Amino acid sequence: MGDNAETQPNPDDQNDEAAVSPFSKEAYVCDRQYAIVLxxxxxxxxxxxxxxxxxxxxxxxxxxxxxxxxxxxxxxxTLSLKNGKLVSPFTKLPPPSLRPLSVVMPRSVHNLVFKEKLATGADCPPTEDTTTKRYCPPDEIEPKLFFSRQPMPRNGVLSYAAAFSTK
Known part of the structure; x- marks a missing residue:
């Protein structure tokens, strides 16, 4: 019975491998949605x-x-979208057949992006002093400051609607 338990694959091990792989379908779908949002x-x-x-x-x-x-x-x-600007090769429509990204982009940029040498949040000091900034619930904000606290799109409109009923 001990031999049988050793030879059978553990399904938990397979799930761990799939979850870790950055090339899994789940990782692609997540990154794809992130790109669409950005x-x-x-x-x-x-x-x-x-x-x-x-x-x-x-x-x-x-x-x-x-x-x-x-x-x-x-x-x-997604990295170029996070920086707010498309860079080559994404500045043009995709060609019918893609060359390897390591050939398309400069080697220094490729190493920087894919060798995990990018700065993380821990590497960058905060740009503003957040200790003195006071955040409060929306009902404590003066009405004239409401729009100054809202996220503003770079392209498009900001629209609010309200509907009231007595029934």
Whole structure:
């Protein structure tokens, strides 16, 4: 009975491997949604390019090497979107066949992005003094300051609506 327990694979081990892999379908779907959300913060023309790139990346499913390349392209896309500006190769519509990202981008940038040498939040000191800033619930804010505390889109409109009823 001890031999049988040793030879059977542990399903928990397989789940751990799938969860850890940055090239898993779940990781891709999560990063894809993140890119779509970040695309809302750039201009409409650039946003259309992002959507075309995502459509192109969605078609890359042939083998593990292609999935890895797809994940690297998506990671670089989300990184450029987090910085608020598209960079090459995403400034143009995606070509029918993609070259490896390590060939497309400068080696120094590739190493910086994919060798985990990017600065993290712990490496960067805060840009403003947050100890003196007072945050309070919305009902304690003067009405004239309401809009100054709202997030403002770079492109588009900010719209509020209210409906009241006595019934």
């Amino acid at each position: 695309a809302q913060l750039i201009s409409v023309n650039e946003r259309e390019k992002v959507y075309k790139w995502i459509e192109r990346l969605d078609k890359m499913t042939e083998c593990d090497e292609v999935l890895e390349e797809r994940a690297m392209y998506l990671r670089f896309l």
